[in-house]
Amino acid sequence: MPDLTAPKNNPFPSASLLGYPRIGRRRELKKAVEAYWAGKIDAAALDSAAKAIQLASAKRLQELGLTEAAAVPGTFSYYDQVLDTTAHLGAVPARFGKLLNAEGKLDIDGYFTLARGNKEQQPLEMTKWFDTNYHYLVPEIGPETAFTLASTAKVDEFAFALANGIETRPYIVGPVTYLLLSKASDGAPAGFAPLSRLEDILPVYVELLGKLAAAGAGWVQLDEPALVVDQDIPAADVEAAVARAYEVLTAAADRPQILVSTPYGALEGQLGTFAATNIDALHIDVFKGTVPSAAALAGLGNKTLVAGVVDGHNIWRNDLAASAAKLDELKAAAGKVAVSTSTSTQHVPHDVAEETQLSEQLRSWLAFSDQKAVEVKTLAAYLADPASAKAAIDEATAVIASRATAEGVRRADVRARTEALTAADFSRSEYAVREAAQEEALHLPPLPTTTIGSFPQTSEIRSARARNNKGELSDGQYEQLMKDEIKRVVSLQEELGYDVLVHGEPERNDMVQYFAENLDGFDVTVHGWVQSYGSRCTRPSILWGDVTRKAAITVKWAEYAQSLTSKPMKGMLTGPVTILAWSFVRDDQPLGETANQVGLALRDEIADLEAAGIKIIQVDEPALRELLPLRTGDQAGYLTWSVDSFRLATAGAADATQIHTHLCYSEFGVIIDAIDGLDADVTSIEAARSRMEVVHDLESHGFGRGVGPGVYDIHSPRVPGEQEVTGLLSTAVKHVPARQLWVNPDCGLKTRGYAETEESLRNLVRATQVVRAGLLETVK
Ligand SMILES: CN1c2c(nc(N)[nH]c2=O)NC[C@@H]1CNc1ccc(C(=O)N[C@@H](CCC(=O)N[C@@H](CCC(=O)N[C@@H](CCC(=O)O)C(=O)O)C(=O)O)C(=O)O)cc1
Numbered sequence: 001m002p003d004l005t006a007p008k009n010n011p012f013p014s015a016s017l018l019g020y021p022r023i024g025r026r027r028e029l030k031k032a033v034e035a036y037w038a039g040k041i042d043a044a045a046l047d048s049a050a051k052a053i054q055l056a057s058a059k060r061l062q063e064l065g066l067t068e069a070a071a072v073p074g075t076f077s078y079y080d081q082v083l084d085t086t087a088h089l090g091a092v093p094a095r096f097g098k099l100l101n102a103e104g105k106l107d108i109d110g111y112f113t114l115a116r117g118n119k120e121q122q123p124l125e126m127t128k129w130f131d132t133n134y135h136y137l138v139p140e141i142g143p144e145t146a147f148t149l150a151s152t153a154k155v156d157e158f159a160f161a162l163a164n165g166i167e168t169r170p171y172i173v174g175p176v177t178y179l180l181l182s183k184a185s186d187g188a189p190a191g192f193a194p195l196s197r198l199e200d201i202l203p204v205y206v207e208l209l210g211k212l213a214a215a216g217a218g219w220v221q222l223d224e225p226a227l228v229v230d231q232d233i234p235a236a237d238v239e240a241a242v243a244r245a246y247e248v249l250t251a252a253a254d255r256p257q258i259l260v261s262t263p264y265g266a267l268e269g270q271l272g273t274f275a276a277t278n279i280d281a282l283h284i285d286v287f288k289g290t291v292p293s294a295a296a297l298a299g300l301g302n303k304t305l306v307a308g309v310v311d312g313h314n315i316w317r318n319d320l321a322a323s324a325a326k327l328d329e330l331k332a333a334a335g336k337v338a339v340s341t342s343t344s345t346q347h348v349p350h351d352v353a354e355e356t357q358l359s360e361q362l363r364s365w366l367a368f369s370d371q372k373a374v375e376v377k378t379l380a381a382y383l384a385d386p387a388s389a390k391a392a393i394d395e396a397t398a399v400i401a402s403r404a405t406a407e408g409v410r411r412a413d414v415r416a417r418t419e420a421l422t423a424a425d426f427s428r429s430e431y432a433v434r435e436a437a438q439e440e441a442l443h444l445p446p447l448p449t450t451t452i453g454s455f456p457q458t459s460e461i462r463s464a465r466a467r468n469n470k471g472e473l474s475d476g477q478y479e480q481l482m483k484d485e486i487k488r489v490v491s492l493q494e495e496l497g498y499d500v501l502v503h504g505e506p507e508r509n510d511m512v513q514y515f516a517e518n519l520d521g522f523d524v525t526v527h528g529w530v531q532s533y534g535s536r537c538t539r540p541s542i543l544w545g546d547v548t549r550k551a552a553i554t555v556k557w558a559e560y561a562q563s564l565t566s567k568p569m570k571g572m573l574t575g576p577v578t579i580l581a582w583s584f585v586r587d588d589q590p591l592g593e594t595a596n597q598v599g600l601a602l603r604d605e606i607a608d609l610e611a612a613g614i615k616i617i618q619v620d621e622p623a624l625r626e627l628l629p630l631r632t633g634d635q636a637g638y639l640t641w642s643v644d645s646f647r648l649a650t651a652g653a654a655d656a657t658q659i660h661t662h663l664c665y666s667e668f669g670v671i672i673d674a675i676d677g678l679d680a681d682v683t684s685i686e687a688a689r690s691r692m693e694v695v696h697d698l699e700s701h702g703f704g705r706g707v708g709p710g711v712y713d714i715h716s717p718r719v720p721g722e723q724e725v726t727g728l729l730s731t732a733v734k735h736v737p738a739r740q741l742w743v744n745p746d747c748g749l750k751t752r753g754y755a756e757t758e759e760s761l762r763n764l765v766r767a768t769q770v771v772r773a774g775l776l777e778t779v780k
């Protein structure tokens, strides 16, 4: 048992992870949380499932060598780390009414209400966490928000691990990042900035630090990733906020030692701001970021520099020799150096060893969370005694070298095709020419109605796929079940009166993995689940080699669906940027090169869809915003290659073929030029959750082609009423010329149930009829 009376001035652990997956090696948390939501287990059973995961993870990390006090990160969460911070601060938006219980605490049901909403209230908005495919719940802060320590979950988790003999390092989002990620609550005065409430949240942090110290915590981790992003407020204001926040927190009478972590990129000038505070350790990302100057590092004085040299965001085996060289530089300039990951490893799966279906060669190139723990430990050993790590470093060097020449990594046929590309391959005819050709081919009514692609992925569909994978259902039987589903979805859309139909995507396990399974250059995992949001997970595919299409991928399904209706059926593809963003992408060449290879494979697929009689083809790019570099100086280069790869995919289409694209899960104002640059004939874009904010951007930009701002928020079971949709459409027609406007939901319907889907889709059509009639009146 650790000695609780020992002085809390332990050194920072020489090797640690910044965070660890919390969903469980077999998605135990997902299963428990969903069972709790469905009323199948009670709160006590959920609590014991959560504890079992916490303990198993902590023990596993100890087995892997992270045995020092505070080396195991306390990053468990039932749903989201930002929501956890909201809970600890008691920052419940007033619109939820009284959610705290009689003791002033937010219990588990209140916590899930913020995440999932209730009959009256939409949940907190969900948006992308930095440049990852993880989504957090956006806090709503106003001048009225009351802050109080409404949860002690972090203290309880710490005490539980300690009682089991493991001193963890509790994690919480730091005050500056928390407020910078917040949005102003409804009703806050114009121009209100959540950061203006800094003084008011600090006492709650101080109280929490006191409770953690009392429970025996030696170290706490305050995560400040917002500091690696160029904010749209002056840098001096951010600096002042950091200085003030950490002046108050470090002055707390009783507190653990404080590590501030700054993952996802280079801290740049803000390193000096932290150097001037009294925090005890500062983590910097030296994987994506660069090694700071010796002078900047010297400014850290007695603080421990926690070097994030092992990539927490991708799955390639660490180049230990390169990391060792960085550590040498850091050690020469900074006093105390410890080793860690660049980010939490919540973005990568648990263990490569689970993926026995992958070739040994591919597995040797990879490092998931558990392998990263070992890498961190090896590098810490290197710092203490370089000779002790020599064998491991040499092995990593040899394995990485073997990748460069392995079969499939560089293919002459693929390279010849990308090298032969010319400007003409990236452009279609003028829009006016295409518009006329499409008008003639499609004869669509004003305000055409459509959906984004997926229909509910029922448990029957998923279980059929699982049985097919296990060999319990033949390919023929599986295909027939998918066709039956497509038929149902097509007749439902006809009955509801939609103008442009979709086949519903039942045959896809995921909109990226499905394509990866059908392209050379990729491999997929069996257990490689990564949390996307709440209980939802994805299995990012591994893009390790040159990409080509083995055979047509979607054509047979699109052709079948089109054979069932005289209405146009949309072909449905995932775009190159999104395929890259939601996979683990090779790190041995520029992303733009890889994106063009994927773009060419999609271009071939579009040609085959056209040949099969498909007149409208949607190429989804929901991740276009996600990959936007966090530093403004890096953004233009990204936008060039990303937009180009989409154009390469789509520019082979005939004038009469209508190309759609779809974007969601982000705010798009900042990349509106790039969206326009995609040159899609129609763009559907998430808008319902933000009450059509995007139409202002479209209007001021003078967006000239078809556009469908979403009018149905598909993220919750709530059904939008006909009047609500009419209202949203009426707003849209004020800002976007009616002849350009389409009517559609915010995103696909795969996470929804049929009951609410049917009712909502019916309301969309009814509202469209009302607005169309109004347009006719105006014309008269
Ligand atoms: C649009 N979004 C996506 C993102 N990233 C992606 N890669 N894909 C996306 O669609 N990022 C942004 C958003 C995030 N949103 C979501 C939305 C929904 C999910 C989701 O529903 N995930 C599912 C898993 C999906 C999947 O891979 N399904 C497979 C396997 C299903 C499964 O679990 N099978 C069981 C057996 C089932 C049975 O027997 O009945 C098993 O294997 O144990 C499939 O359909 O075949 C989730 O469950 O979390 C994610 C992100």
Ligand SMILES: N[C@@H](CCS)C(=O)O
Residues within 6 Å of the ligand: 452, 453, 454, 511, 572, 620, 622, 662, 664, 747, 748, 749, 750
């Ligand atoms: N076509 C996809 C897009 C999701 S972003 C779907 O409808 O699910």
Ligand SMILES: [Zn+2]
Residues within 6 Å of the ligand: 452, 622, 662, 663, 664, 665, 746, 747, 748
């Ligand atoms: Zn979407």
